[in-house]
Amino acid sequence: MDLGSHPTFESHDDGTVLTSAPQDAPVDRATAAARRVVDAMLRTDRANANLDRVAEELNSIADHLEEHAPAVAERLIDMWNGEGVTRHDPVTGPENAIAPPIVLEGLSDGSVRGEVTLTMPYQGPPGCVHGGVSALILDHVLGVANAWGGQAGMTAQLNVRYHRPTPLFEPLTVTGRQMSVEGRKINTVGSITTADGEVCVSVEGLFIDAAVPRPR
Amino acid sequence: MDLGSHPTFESHDDGTVLTSAPQDAPVDRATAAARRVVDAMLRTDRANANLDRVAEELNSIADHLEEHAPAVAERLIDMWNGEGVTRHDPVTGPENAIAPPIVLEGLSDGSVRGEVTLTMPYQGPPGCVHGGVSALILDHVLGVANAWGGQAGMTAQLNVRYHRPTPLFEPLTVTGRQMSVEGRKINTVGSITTADGEVCVSVEGLFIDAAVPRPR
Numbered sequence: 001m002d003l004g005s006h007p008t009f010e011s012h013d014d015g016t017v018l019t020s021a022p023q024d025a026p027v028d029r030a031t032a033a034a035r036r037v038v039d040a041m042l043r044t045d046r047a048n049a050n051l052d053r054v055a056e057e058l059n060s061i062a063d064h065l066e067e068h069a070p071a072v073a074e075r076l077i078d079m080w081n082g083e084g085v086t087r088h089d090p091v092t093g094p095e096n097a098i099a100p101p102i103v104l105e106g107l108s109d110g111s112v113r114g115e116v117t118l119t120m121p122y123q124g125p126p127g128c129v130h131g132g133v134s135a136l137i138l139d140h141v142l143g144v145a146n147a148w149g150g151q152a153g154m155t156a157q158l159n160v161r162y163h164r165p166t167p168l169f170e171p172l173t174v175t176g177r178q179m180s181v182e183g184r185k186i187n188t189v190g191s192i193t194t195a196d197g198e199v200c201v202s203v204e205g206l207f208i209d210a211a212v213p214r215p216r
Numbered sequence: 217m218d219l220g221s222h223p224t225f226e227s228h229d230d231g232t233v234l235t236s237a238p239q240d241a242p243v244d245r246a247t248a249a250a251r252r253v254v255d256a257m258l259r260t261d262r263a264n265a266n267l268d269r270v271a272e273e274l275n276s277i278a279d280h281l282e283e284h285a286p287a288v289a290e291r292l293i294d295m296w297n298g299e300g301v302t303r304h305d306p307v308t309g310p311e312n313a314i315a316p317p318i319v320l321e322g323l324s325d326g327s328v329r330g331e332v333t334l335t336m337p338y339q340g341p342p343g344c345v346h347g348g349v350s351a352l353i354l355d356h357v358l359g360v361a362n363a364w365g366g367q368a369g370m371t372a373q374l375n376v377r378y379h380r381p382t383p384l385f386e387p388l389t390v391t392g393r394q395m396s397v398e399g400r401k402i403n404t405v406g407s408i409t410t411a412d413g414e415v416c417v418s419v420e421g422l423f424i425d426a427a428v429p430r431p432r
Contacts, residue, residue, distance in 0.1 A: 026267035031257055033274030037250050038313040040281035041243070042304055043291050049284035051242035054277060058249030061273055065256035068265035072336075072385070075259050080342050088258055090337060090346055097254040098314050098337045120288075121306060121314045125428035126296050130306055131371040132355030139348030154381075155347040160374040165428055169288070212341035212381055 007106065008150040014108035018144050019092035021103055027095055034097035042120040073215070080214040091140035102174065104141065106148040111177040112141065118168050129166035131201075134192055138203040141176040142188040146207055149178030153186045153207035166192055166200035184209040223322065224366040230324035234360050235308035237319055243311055250313035258336040289431070296430040307356035318390065320357065322364040327393040328357060334384050345382035347417075350408055354419040357392040358404040362423055365394030369402045369423035382408055382416035400425040 007016050022028045037058070044051075069075065079088055090098045100122070104114040116137075124130030139158055146152045166172065176190035186207040192200050223232050238244045253274070260267075285291065295304055306314045316338070320330040332353075340346030355374055362368045382388065392406035402423040408416050 026271065027257070027262050029271040030267040030274060033271045033278060034250070034253050034257055036278035037274055037281065038254065040278045040285060041247055041250055041313060042295075042311060043285040043288065044281040045284045045286060046243050049281055051246040054281065055242065055245040055249045057273070057277055058246060058253055061270055062249060062252035062256050065253065065260040065265055065270065068261045069256060069259040070261060072259065075336075076343060079258075088336070088339065090339070090349060095258060096337055097257060120291075120304070121312055123304065123306070125370065126431050127292060128428055130352070130356070131374070132352030133306060135351035135355055135374060135376070136346070136348030139351055140346070154341065155376075155378050157378070158347070158351060158374075158376040160351070160371075160376070162371050162373065165370075212344055215342050 006147040006152070009106055009108060009110045009148050010150060012106065014106075016106045017103060018106050018112060018148055019102065019104045019114075020087045020094055022094040022101070031095050031097050038097055038121055039119055076215045081216075089140065091137055092144070102137065102141075104144050104174075109177075110149055111175055112145045112148050113173065113175045114141070115171055115173055117171050120168070123168055125165060127168055129168055129172075129192075129200075131160075131162055134162070134166055134201040135160045135203070137174055138176070138190045138192065138201065139205070141174050141190050142203065142205040142207070145176030145178050145188050145190065146186055149181075149188075151178070151181045151186055151209065152211070153184075153209045154211065155205060156208045157206040159204045161202050163199050163201065167194065171195050172200070222363040222368070225322055225324060225326045225364050226366060228322065230322075232322045233319060234322050234328060234364055235318065235320045235330075236303045236310055238310040238317070247311050247313050254313055254337055255335050292431045297432075305356065307353055308360075318353065318357075320360050320390075325393075326365055327391055328361045328364050329389065329391045330357070331387055331389055333387050336384070339384055341381060343384055345384055345388075345408075345416075347376075347378055350378070350382055350417040351376045351419070353390055354392070354406050354408065354417065355421070357390050357406050358419065358421040358423070361392030361394050361404050361406065362402055365397075365402075365404075367394070367397045367402055367425065368427070369400075369425045370427060371421060372424045373422040375420045377418050379415050379417065383410065387411050388416070
């Protein structure tokens with residue numbers, strides 16, 4: 001992760017929001033609406049929701065959005081130009097309809113924390129969060145924990161342990177904390193717990209002090 | 217994973233498609249269109265694409281889909297009732313707009329394999345696949361590899377190693393193979409490689425012979 005001017009627990013207050021919170025902006029509203037469509041598509045009645053008409057309407061919207069899209073290389077420069085926190089990642093990005101999106105805050109003890117209730121699109125076993133989705137979320141949370149700890153890096157190794165099925169449709173707490181920095185090696189841990197405090201998934205990550213350069 | 221009547225490499229031909237390939241059905245077309253919207257939303261011009269109007273249209277579609285949605289408990293029974301292969305998971309599901317979706321085939325050597333080109337919604341570092349997305353995909357691929365191997369289970373541990381950044385916008389090969397079954401413990405490995413055969417991400421998974429019961 002490119003730190004930019006990312007806040008750290010030494011320089012900022014307890015409860016500092018570390019992710020890009022949804023803004024009162026058209027793109028945020030449109031993405032939130034797209035997220036509703038993704039979720040409702042999985043829930044709606046396959047036989048009686050006139051899905052061929054829905055397909056036409058969605059394709060028409062996609063055509064419109066694509067007509068107004070710059071070349072990918074140009075868009076990449078634009079999306080990486082700006083604040084240290086991005087708005088487009090698949091976990092916390094308010095502009096990414098794949099993201100739940102999770103809001104993470106930094107605590108004065110050096111950890112980061114967020115709450116999320118996951119729904120149908122994130123299902124693995126019946127009624128449960130997909131194990132890979134938990135890994136996706138935790139990888140991202142550890143990255144944000146590293147930034148809050150003051151030393152970011154790229155994931156080198158992720159060891160994810162599944163202790164019990166993680167429920168959909170219930171509030172979950174996600175946490176991360178940078179444990180040590182030794183030379184270029186960064187060790188970070190995290191977990192997903194239920195509201196009752198039961199640990200569903202825990203993770204240990206090894207990160208390396210490195211970054212992919214921003215496009216320009 | 218609930219095996220149902222899932223094909224295995226001992227009973228089926230080389231190249232058997234193990235995932236639910238997109239069908240010529242309204243829900244598949246509507247989901248494919250939603251996927252286009254998710255992708256184009258990240259690429260379009262924030263200032264000139266009339267995104268407030270797009271938000272209105274998408275919310276109207278979501279309202280329509282939700283009006284036709286049964287209760288979640290009822291829908292869960294329906295979505296898990298049927299073939300051993302599901303159509304709604306976030307990696308291979310043609311009915312899930314979050315899924316790329318990846319088609320996996322089983323080979324006669326016991327491995328499973330698929331190709332995918334990932335785009336903007338799956339971005340982590342600039343121009344690269346999010347490390348957590350790679351973990352998500354690999355967890356799912358190992359699950360399918362276990363089914364093809366003849367003994368499925370639930371993820372207990374996932375050890376993901378990142379060897380080099382994984383590129384967006386280029387064809388990637390994903391593979392998985394069940395290595396051993398000892399009592400209830402299943403060991404499975406997998407990787408994501410570039411077209412040149414460079415390994416970007418590798419994974420070792422430990423699975424336990426267990427399953428969350430299907431809702432009824």
